[in-house]
Amino acid sequence: MRSAREMTGEPAVPLQSVDATPNTGQPTRRLTTKYQWPGHVDALLRRVADDGFLFYLCGDRGDPAVLVAAYYWDRHVDLITITPPGRVTAVRAIREASFDPFAPRKVVWAYGNDPEPTLLAALNLPHPDHPDHPASSFEPPRLAVVPAHLQRPTTVKAPEPWRAGNRARRLEQALAQELATMREAGLVPDGGTALRAAVVVTNRTAGSSV
Known part of the structure; x- marks a missing residue:
């Protein structure tokens, strides 16, 4: 150990x-x-x-x-x-x-x-x-x-x-990608809470890197 x-x-x-x-x-x-x-x-x-x-x-x-x-x-x-x-x-x-x-x-x-x-x-x-x-x-x-x-x-x-902040950025990017895929598949209704979260997360992670 x-x-x-x-x-x-x-x-x-x-x-x-x-x-x-x-x-x-x-x-x-x-x-x-x-x-x-x-x-x-x-x-x-x-x-x-x-x-x-x-x-x-x-x-x-x-x-x-x-x-x-x-x-x-x-x-x-x-x-x-x-x-x-x-x-x-x-x-x-x-x-x-x-x-x-x-x-x-x-x-x-x-x-x-x-x-x-x-x-x-x-x-x-x-x-x-x-x-x-x-x-x-x-x-x-x-x-x-x-x-x-x-x-x-x-x-x-x-x-x-x-x-510092690597975990938040990594998981925010993963969440944005997953919610975008769910929206394309019709699994997240337009205007839903999860979709609004995806927009916020996408804006946060635009241009960021881990």
């Missing part, structure tokens, strides 16, 4: 893979181990970083107990939570006032816990304005919630400027 520093572009440092929590004295499993992510999973993690996710490293910066990647939309937040030993949980949470990325209250989509299918599902999640976007909410899965004693200290790593 790659260390958190490697996944977020920081130089890797060798640290112990087991530590004790200050609150309980019980061993806490860490993300850094002598093993590496398989190559195909490593490539997916790089795509998550390239999508412009913000990273929260919980615990020691070089050897965190939990890593949370977050992408903030106007009304939702896409979260990818990585916990040892290699479990990955992805959700699209409702962005409420005082939103907590470590304890989302309601989600509209969730997937986990094997790394490869979960990362693929998160990367392929459609734009929140997609006409088929789920509207019903439910409680998040247990592994999407980070216990308080594992959250501190927390290091926040913002995406590089060239990465």
Whole structure:
């Protein structure tokens, strides 16, 4: 498994893979181990970083107990939570006032816990304005919630400027293309909400590149 520093572009440092929590004295499993992510999973993690996710490293910066990647939309937040030993949980949470990325209250989509299918599902999640976007909410899965004693200290790593906004632009372009195809097929009525969204998205993405 790659260390958190490697996944977020920081130089890797060798640290112990087991530590004790200050609150309980019980061993806490860490993300850094002598093993590496398989190559195909490593490539997916790089795509998550390239999508412009913000990273929260919980615990020691070089050897965190939990890593949370977050992408903030106007009304939702896409979260990818990585916990040892290699479990990955992805959700699209409702962005409420005082939103907590470590304890989302309601989600509209969730997937986990094997790394490869979960990362693929998160990367392929459609734009929140997609006409088929789920509207019903439910409680998040247990592994999407980070216990308080594992959250501190927390290091926040913002995406590089060239990465910031990549996910929004990529999914907006995909949404515009899909809605245009749906309109041509007669699946979206003229004047419908989805069609109006397509016009807005098309205007946003005109001339943009990822």
